[in-house]
Amino acid sequence: MDAWTTVYEEIYTDGHGRGTAAPGLEGWVDALSGRPLPAETMWQWRDATVDRLRGLRPERVLDVGAGTGMIARVLGQEVQSYHAVDLTLAGVKDLVEDPERPASLTFDRCAAHELGARSLPGDRPDLIILNSVVHYFPDRDYLGEVLANLLDLLAPGGVLFLGDLRDARRDPRRLRERALRSEPWAGPERLDELVADLARRDGELALDPWEPGDAHKVRTTVLARCLQDSDLARYRVDVLLRPGDDPARLDHDPEATHRWENLGDDEQARASAARRVLRDEGVVDVPDGLLCPFGPSALEAAGWTPVGSAGVHMSRHSPDRLILTTEPLIPTGHGAHAGHRKQAGDQTGKPQ
Numbered sequence: 094m095d096a097w098t099t100v101y102e103e104i105y106t107d108g109h110g111r112g113t114a115a116p117g118l119e120g121w122v123d124a125l126s127g128r129p130l131p132a133e134t135m136w137q138w139r140d141a142t143v144d145r146l147r148g149l150r151p152e153r154v155l156d157v158g159a160g161t162g163m164i165a166r167v168l169g170q171e172v173q174s175y176h177a178v179d180l181t182l183a184g185v186k187d188l189v190e191d192p193e194r195p196a197s198l199t200f201d202r203c204a205a206h207e208l209g210a211r212s213l214p215g216d217r218p219d220l221i222i223l224n225s226v227v228h229y230f231p232d233r234d235y236l237g238e239v240l241a242n243l244l245d246l247l248a249p250g251g252v253l254f255l256g257d258l259r260d261a262r263r264d265p266r267r268l269r270e271r272a273l274r275s276e277p278w279a280g281p282e283r284l285d286e287l288v289a290d291l292a293r294r295d296g297e298l299a300l301d302p303w304e305p306g307d308a309h310k311v312r313t314t315v316l317a318r319c320l321q322d323s324d325l326a327r328y329r330v331d332v333l334l335r336p337g338d339d340p341a342r343l344d345h346d347p348e349a350t351h352r353w354e355n356l357g358d359d360e361q362a363r364a365s366a367a368r369r370v371l372r373d374e375g376v377v378d379v380p381d382g383l384l385c386p387f388g389p390s391a392l393e394a395a396g397w398t399p400v401g402s403a404g405v406h407m408s409r410h411s412p413d414r415l416i417l418t419t420e421p422l423i424p425t426g427h428g429a430h431a432g433h434r435k436q437a438g439d440q441t442g443k444p445q
């Protein structure tokens with residue numbers, strides 16, 4: 094933990110002094126190329142994340158691992174209260190010291206596991222954000238302890254957002270891609286060696302996106318990142334955890350009426366049929382175009398559904414397939430009893 098505090102303090106203090114990234118984007122490096130991610134990619138990433146969080150219509154936010162305040166600086170202006178914590182506040186020094194800062198935006202220097210009801214400045218949050226933080230946690234036990242604690246802190250009907258989570262199901266592909274970038278000429282044996290070496294040296298935590306929800310018996314929604322192609326789009330996901338919401342639904346993909354392969358004879362026909370049916374009905378088994386040689390990217394598919402990026406879910410059963418739904422995200426405070434969802438019916442994946 095201390096090591097990460099030092100790492101981040103240095104990045105936030107000297108990052109752009111060393112010419113590594115634009116101000117506010119310190120520390121954001123493309124895991125595939127090792128170079129700072131382009132500012133345009135990062136601001137798109139920030140906007141897409143904030144849009145998704147806004148869709149939950151939160152009132153009281155707790156942002157754990159707030160970093161440079163990329164989310165806090167925008168969402169913090171729009172909600173009743175926003176409390177941001179991090180191992181280091183060096184990335185938000187300007188905000189912490191700003192005398193004009195709204196009283197509803199508060200900061201604290203602490204680690205995720207130190208949070209408790211008494212350390213919060215006000216009422217329980219209805220949205221807790223851990224965005225791009227979990228992969229720095231030392232191990233699964235630490236994550237389990239933090240999540241148990243944070244899920245307890247949530248107000249009834251609240252949502253815990255694990256954003257930018259590294260998807261372990263796609264990790265072998267990511268490591269292969271990295272290995273090939275470093276030695277494009279590597280033969281199969283050398284490639285295996287490189288992948289094994291990268292896996293050994295990789296200190297970041299990657300998870301099956303359904304694992305935290307299963308472990309804590311809370312309903313899980315897994316959304317694809319709807320972004321231009323980068324490692325952030327290919328290998329990361331957003332996970333929403335909702336305590337108290339029908340645990341029987343844990344293992345199910347969202348309901349959808351149509352199956353991609355039945356929508357037409359070729360890709361073009363399927364894409365245009367999908368756009369048409371997505372005005373009111375979902376589609377399952379959609380190949381993720383960033384990983385498959387055909388099929389739409391999550392970003393493209395978000396433009397097809399009436400609810401935008403909220404409608405692009407991941408399939409639990411095959412990591413390279415998407416599920417497109419027409420249902421908006423359930424706002425915080427509207428848990429199992431608000432009747433926002435269709436009845437769990439027998440329509441899932443039903444061929445036409």
Ligand SMILES: C[S@@+](CC[C@H](N)C(=O)[O-])C[C@H]1O[C@@H](n2cnc3c(N)ncnc32)[C@H](O)[C@@H]1O
Binds near residue numbers: 094158160184229
């Ligand atoms: C990649 S930055 C993400 C910043 C921010 N959430 C965002 O999305 O822009 C990761 C941040 O997590 C913080 N962090 C890592 N481990 C933490 C922990 N155990 N408790 C609190 N913060 C932590 C780091 O200090 C760093 O600022």
